[in-house]
Amino acid sequence: MASTGRLLLAVVAAAVVWSRAAVAAGEEPSAGPSGAATMRSEAEEAFARGERARRAGRWQDAEAAYRAAWKADPRPELAGELGLSELALGRPRDAAEHLWESLLYPETLQPAALRRFRAGLEKAERVISVATVAVSRPEAEVFIDGRSIGRGQGMYFVYLDPGRHEARGTLEGYVDDVYPFEAQRGRESMVGLHLELKPPPPVAPAPVASAPVASAPVASAPVASASIVAPAVPAPAATPGGPSAGTVFRVGGVALASAGVALGTGFAVAAAVRGGEAEAQAAQIRERDGAAACLSKAYAEPCGVLREMIDARDTLKAAAWGSFIGAGVAGAVALSSLLWAPEPGKRAVRAAPLAAAHGGGVIFSGSW
Structure with a gap:
């Protein structure tokens, strides 16, 4: 299953998703310093109730108390305790969401709480799925x-x-x-x-005026009669049924290349941010404990965080390069179709990007 390092790659996306979920649930920020102090006091009282219920094994009461504390003060520690309570109640998906949110800012957690929340998330991820x-x-x-x-x-x-x-x-x-x-x-x-x-609405063809049929007088003769018939008007040529698969393929390829460039840019920016965090963490360890601190087991925790940051940075860099390369390939294939433009077909060509923290790709479907 996914490691905690992989989970940290989606910090930006998660912050938006969880903030939207909070707004949808009706949570509102407090109004002013006095309101904030009141909310913190309520959170502490609810947290204390949750701790007593957890120690007594009353997980239903603990979950309700931790949830009230988290709504009053949505800090990572309270989200993690809520997630562990949900896990104990057999709700692994809800538990994973709250535990993952608690691990977005590991520096705010005590080492013991950090270990508990990571272990709980790994346990939840073994029985659910990630998309x-x-x-x-x-x-x-x-x-x-x-x-x-x-x-x-x-x-x-x-x-x-x-x-x-x-x-x-x-x-x-x-x-x-x-x-x-x-x-x-x-x-x-x-x-x-x-x-x-969406394709533009079809344009109704202009009506074709029928050519008048010329009539001619019938020449009288003692034995035979003759008439003149106007020549038939040729039917207009049939209009093409629509763009060829080659045209659709080229348009889809250019759009896919643009999407790849956008994704690659996002990955590159995220990699730069993660690299800066890793450098700051490394400088802090060196300044406090020396260059060889990570060789000692006593510094396993800060050095483990540093390794996760470095892994996240490298993964984001690889994803950025993969997105840029995929965009270039898609654009090149789309342009090359000018040389081998296919015959019109009945099925459209569909191109969909696949992108994730560990890489990306493209799905093409249709006929050409």
């Missing part, structure tokens, strides 16, 4: 099984129960893209949604 959803138009709204998971991002990371699911991307002026997939227990699904512009 990484990439969409070619970041401004599109993305749904999973009819539930909105966000708008305004190029990638989303969600936990799902094992089973059949459906991802959908919608944007005004574009054709919805729907992607059904099977989420398997303990495994990750990568979903690509590619939205294409």
Whole structure:
């Protein structure tokens, strides 16, 4: 299953997803310093109730108390305790969401709490599924099984129960893209949604005026009669049925290349941020404990965090290069189709990007 290092790659996406979920749940920020102090006091009281219930093994009461504390003061420690309570109650998907949120800022947690939350998340991930959803138009709204998971991002990371699911991307002026997939227990699904512009409405053909039929007088004769018949007007040539598969392929390829460049840029920026954090962590360790501190078991915790940062930075760099290379390949193939333009076909060509923290790819379907 995914490691904690991989989970930290989606910090930006997660912050937006969880903030939207909080707004949807009706949570509002406190108004002023006095309101904030009151909320913190309520959170501490609820947290104390949760701790007493947890020690007594009353997980239902503990979950309710931790949830009240987290709503009053949504800090990582309270999210983690809520997640562990949900895990004990047999709700691994809810538990994974709250435990993952608690680990977004590990520096705010005590070492013992950090170990407990990581162990709980690993346990939850073994029985649920993970989905990484990439969409070619970041401004599109993305749904999973009819539930909105966000708008305004190029990638989303969600936990799902094992089973059949459906991802959908919608944007005004574009054709919805729907992607059904099977989420398997303990495994990750990568979903690509590619939205294409809606075709313009068909233009009604101009009416063709019929040529008048010329009539001629009949010449009288003692034995025979003759008449003159106007020549038949030729039927207009049939108009083409629509763009060829080659045209659709080229348009899709250019759009896919643009999406790849956008994703690669995002990965590159995230890699730079993660690299800066790793350098700061390394400098802090060197300044406090010397250059050889990570060789000692006494510094396993800060050095472990440093290794995770470095792994995250390297993974993001690889994903950025993969996105840029994929964009170049898609653009080159689209342009090369000018040389081998296929015959018009009945089926459109569909190209959908697949992108995730560990890499990406492209799906082509259709006939050409």
